[in-house]
Every structure is written in C-alpha cells, then in structure tokens.
Amino acid sequence: MKKNAKLAIWLVGAVVIAALIVAAMITSTAKNETVATVDGSKITKEELYDELVASYGTDTLNTMITNKMIELEAKKQNVTVSDEDIQKELDVLTEQYGDEETLKSQLEASGSSMDDLKDDIVQYLQTRKLIEPSIKITDEEIKTYFEENKDSLGQAEQVEASHILVEDKATAEKVLKKLKNGGDFAELAKEYSTDEGSAANGGSLGYFGKGEMVAEFEDVAFKLEVGKISEPVKTEYGYHIIKVTNKKEAKEATLKDSKEQIKETLLTEKLQTEYATWLQKKEEEYKITNKLEEEK
Template identity: 60%
Template sequence: MKFLKSGRTYLWTSVIAVIAAAGFFFATADSSAETIAEVGGTKITKDELYDSLVETYGADTAASLIADKIVEKEAAKEKVKVTDEEIQEELDATIESYGGEEAYTAALESGGMTEEDMKKDIKIYLQTVKLLEPRIEITDEEISTYFDENKETFATSEQVEASHILVGDEEKVNEVAAKLAAGGDFAELAKEYSTDTTSGKNGGELGFFGTGEMAAEFETAAFAMEVGETSDPVKTDYGYHIIKVTDKQEAKEANLKDSTAEIKEALMQEKLSTEYTTWLEEKQEEYDIYNSFE
C-alpha cells in the first residue's frame, strides 16, 4: 500500500498495472495453450504471457496481497470497523480529486479496475489508518516547525466562487442570456447549454479560484463582480461565457491557529507512510507466511 495525499484526499494505491496483470493471468491459467498473438507464423500462447506477467509483476503482486491479508487479519483481531459511509466519503473525495466522475472512471478503466476494486482498496486503507493511528504522536513543536517551514502555503489569496455557462458562438450566448433575463434557472441552463460538460452537469459550478487560474478575460470579469451578480457575455479563447459569482473570500495571511488542523493531517499522512513500513515488518514476523517469490 502506498499513501499519497491530494488536498484533503488520501489516495491509496497498489500499483494499478500489477492489480490488472494479476487478475488477467490468474483468469487465463486454465486456457494456457490458447494463442493470443502470432508473428511470422510463430505463435505466442497464454502460457507464455502468463510466465512473462509472473516474472514482471508476480513478486510485487504477491507482496501486496500478503500485506492486505495481514491488514484484514489485524483489523479483525483488533475489532476495527469501517462503515459503508466512511468508504463512500473517501470514494467521493477521490472522485473529486480526479476532477469529476468522467476523469475518475477513465482512470479506473485505464488501470483495469472496477469501482468495487477501488472500494476494497479504500476499506483496506481505512483499516490500516485505524490500526496505525494509536501508534502515532504529533507534538505542538512539530506542528509549529511545519508551519514555519511551509508558511507561504497556508496564506490565502483573494478567491472567487463562480459558475459559468460556456457556448461556442455569439448567437447561442445571446439566446442563453435572454432566457436568464426572462427568469431562467442558471444551473438548469448550464446543464442544457454549456459545452463545458464537466461543470455543466453540476449546474456550471467551478468552485473557488484565485488569480492566474482562469483565462484573463474571464478572471477580470469575475473578480470585478459582486456576489450574486450575473455577467454579460464574456469572450475568451474557449468561447462565450456567462458568469455568475456565488461567493468571495478575502486574502488572508498565514495563521498557525487556523492552519493547525491541516498541518496535523499532513503530518499524520507523512507518519502513516513511515509507520506502515515498520508495522508491516513487525506483523510479518508474527505470521507464518509462505511466499514462493522469496
């Protein structure tokens, strides 16, 4: 298991290629003589593919499966419970970290994984966290040092929260603007008209953004607007936008008190990675383990 952090989201991954390969070569073992390719009359069989996959991925796959089994056994022994709600919360955060359902689904497909595979990984990850957290201590001194060393990352620039409807031509944007002026619902019109499909299916929501993150014309318009205001059409290289500002946040200097929770989370994640290696080595000594790759 590998612990990675993206925003507030913890991403746990066994190497996806290893998982996909493992599933494939075990699934094909019964038809090993079947030809899967041919080069100049020379056949390549599933048996050859299996041998190649085992040689390339076998040791890593076996180590990953052994580690997961140890986690499951220890979780049962320590009566560690992971609820469906906890799994769903992490799954939702993971989808968000990928930039939405589309990108997340594409990532799963490219790795040969299903959502059920992901949920199993999430459960093992959460079991591991619950097993390791009691072994980890984070001191006030560590928090203060981390803040001093990373102070610039905790400062917040001015932010705007906005939604938009993006269309390709002036005629279409004027049509949308007319419907809004007549009392049309912004979110519903975004779903119907916006060519930005990622935000469009969420009613045009873009979330918060700071300077330098959007096209210059879009950014200038959004930062000049008041909360609740809807813009006239704004042209960028992407097309024509109608922007609705839904919230604003003022710039804020870094503050230790306000940053403590985030720092604890970051330190916890760092220590989990280190502690996991130590804990797993200890547990491997306690179990009778057979691994043909060793």
C-alpha cells in the same frame, strides 16, 4: 489520476491490477487456447500468462501479501472500518476533484473504479488505525510547522462559479438571451456547454483561487457580484458565460484555527515514515511463503 496523498503509499497501480485480472481470467480457462496468431503462428493463453507473471507477478503478489498481513493484523487487534469512515475519505477526494463524476471519470481513465477505490480506502484506514496509536505529535511540532507555513495556511480569496462554454460569440449571445429571459443556468449549461467536465453538473466549477483559471476568465469572475451573470468572455477555449454563486474573502491563518489541519498533515507525514518500519516488523512476525521469490 491525482490521488489523495494519504492513500498513495498503499494503492496498487492500475496496470498491475489489470494484469492480475487478466491472469486470473487466463487460469480459469484452457491454457493452450489460442489468443492471437501472426501469419498462422499461435500465441497461447499459457504464453500470455507466463509473460504477465514475469512482468507483474512479483509486485502484484507482494502487494497481496502485504494486504493480507494488514487484514489479519486488523482482525487480531479488532480494528474496524465503518461505512462512515469510508465516506469521509471519499468526500475529501470528491472535493479535491470538484465533484463525484469527475472523480469517477478519472478512475475509469486509469483502469480503476469506485469499488477499487473503496477497497484502497479500507486498506489505508486499517493501516492508519494500526499505526496511529504509536505516533505522538507535540504542541511544539505543531507550533513550528505553523510558523514555517503560516502563509500557505491562510485562506486566499476564492470564488465559486459556474460557466457555459461555447465555440462562438453568436451562440454565446443566444444562450445569454435565454438566461435574461428566465432560462435556468444549469439546464442551459447541460444543453450548450462544450466543457463536458462541468456541463453535466450544471456548469459548476466549484471554488477556485487566483492563478487557477486563464486570466480573462479570472478577471471577470473575481469582479462579478454574487448571483450575477457575465457578458460573453472570450478566452483561448471559446466564449464563456460566467455565473458567480459565492465568494470567500482572504483570511490570515491563526495557530488556533490551523491546529487540527497541521496535526493531520504531521500525522500523514509520520504515517508514511513509520509505515515501512511497521511493515518490516510485521513481516518478521508472520510466517510468509512466496513461491515467485523462491523461484528466482
């Protein structure tokens, strides 16, 4: 899954999490219990546990140690993370994925969940609040970044649209007739659209710029007036009926409008750089024992 770049350094891989959960389940029951057989030859839970520890144990334990240090340091410095703080990060991620359902499905596909994501967000925000006070961003740095990235900071023309995707022209014309007779676009999208990702949300695709959709779809969407519904549009995916719900005009970037965005970008970059140094310093301050490392 695509993840928020700000969180990426501190997130535990889904495979490691899964291995940790399996290992915990194994230790809660008899280790000599058979989990598989091959021509009568047994594989026990203890053998599985040993294999998981050998493959993932060190990385998982090191992650847990780091997380525990961050937790203890946050308590020591009275750093708290509110529900509002968590929700702000979730809103950013939801926007990146288009909607909450898409985000949830991507998490599930990677073996994770919303609860896991919230835990990761808390970990990230605690770390950020601990390191951020020592980071300085000057006006000169902001100005330099703006000059070097002015084109990408501007607002490109965007369209907000929904669509109903069907396999053949006959079905598309049938749906279009229903729309012309007063049918609800969102309800018809849920009923007919083969695009499962958007159908559950009434066909909504959110905002997109040029180059993000296939050419035939994009050409119609950018020409269509807000509130209007297209005739069936054929692409390699089938036949689309498109409804444009809003538009954003292209807008050239200014230093004043871009300042907060640039500051956040520079802060994120510096957090990634400072994190390793900060972590090493904390490892020296805390008394840490790691039996897996000692056994090597």
